[in-house]
Amino acid sequence: MIIVQAIDALREELSAWRKAAETVAFVPTMGNLHAGHMALVERARQLGSKVVVSIFVNPTQFDRKEDLAAYPRTLAEDCAQLQTAGAAMVFTPTPAMMYPAGGLATRVEVPGISELLEGAARPGHFTGVATVVCKLFNLVQPDVAVFGEKDFQQLMLIRQMVRDLDMNIRIEGLPTVREADGLAMSSRNGYLTAAERQLAPGFNRVLREVVDALHKGRHDYASLQADAAKSLESRGFRPDYVEIRRAFDLLPPEQGDTDLVVLGSAWLGKARLIDNLPLTLKNLTETS
Template identity: 85%
Template sequence: MIIVQAIDALREELKSWRKTGETIAFVPTMGNLHAGHIALVKRAQELGSKVVVSIFVNPTQFDRKEDLAAYPRTLAEDCAKLQAGGADLVFTPTPALMYPGGGLATKVEVPGVSELLEGASRPGHFTGVSTVVCKLFHLVQPDVAVFGEKDFQQLMLIRQMVRDLDMDILIEGLPTVREADGLAMSSRNGYLTTAERKIAPGFHLTLGEVVDALHKGRQDYAALQAEAAQTLVALGFRPDYVEIRRALDLLPPAANDTDLVILGSAWLGKARLIDNIPLTLKKLTETS
């Protein structure tokens, strides 16, 4: 496995691959890798003949300086996992390399989807995400890029950016990888104490209760959202939001919408957890 930090070295290696007809699959990460990230690498191996992984803790997508400072940097351990997982190249740029002027000068913004839910809770977050992913796409020029569906809104934003800018990149979403008790794998799960880790699966279970209620025919969306938030508070969470949205555009659903997604964010101690569950409701059929 090749590890490069310099942009020139990255481009030189990628150029040699393209000359021999290799197809490039890309997995952008912020490091502190877990089994969910390795699942993305495994999927990338199925989609391309060479797999590039980036590890970059992107400062422009953090809305709180203390969160950026506390984010774990585990480069040596990450590279060992990626080598075992079959990655071909790891790109490890520094903030100074990615942002030579010290911050965002040219910005890539995706209006609409970036202003909802996570965007409303974390001002500026998605501008940082779309800008850095756009820059990484420009540097790597992959044939396909693989992202986890746990970050449902982020995946939607990236797909829209690729469409709007006519990027010739296939965006592949991988279903959320979970622990045995249902908790979505996340680098931030390491912030949980032993006691909080026992409570954490209740987040996914609570979203699942909303899904069950929808399948049983309830359409009082506001009440369902409020009940879920109350359940989370009772369990010891500090909910940020629980929302029932259309899977197509994350707007509030109408009565006849069937493709939905339940999205939630909640604090548990120092960890801010996010999760989602997509679902398709059965269409109401007319009876004669």
């Protein structure tokens, strides 16, 4: 496995691969890797002959400076995991390389979807995500890129950006990887204390209760959302939101919509957890 930091070295290696007719699968990360990331790498290995993983803690997608400062940097451990997982290259640029002169004059924005849910809770977050992913795509020029569905809204945003900018990149989503107790795997789970870790699976259970109610025919979305937020509060969480949305555009569902997703974000101590559960309704004839 090759570890590359300089952009020129990255391009030189990629050029050699393309001359050898290799296909490149890309997994962008911020490091502090866990089993969920390794699942992304495994899927990437199935889709390309060479897998590139980037590790870059992107400052422009953090809405709070203290979160950026606190984010764990575990490069040596991450590279050891990636070598075992079969990655061919790890790209580890510095902020100065990605943002010369302290920033970019150019930003990439995806209006609409960037302003909902996570975008409303974290102003500027998705502009930072879209800009850095666009730049990484330009640098790596992969045939396919793999993202986790845990960040459901982010995945939708990236797909929209790729369509709008005519990028010749296949975007592959991988279902959320979970712990045995249902908690979605996340680097931020490391912020949980031992006691909070015992409470954390309650987040997913509350979202599942909403899904179950929808399958049983309830259509009173606002009440379901409010009840879920109260349930989270009773379990020790500080919810940012629990929302039932259409899976294809994240707008509130209308009569006849069947493909939905229940999304939530909640604080537990210092950890801000996010999760989502997609569902397809089969019977819309009953009224709540």
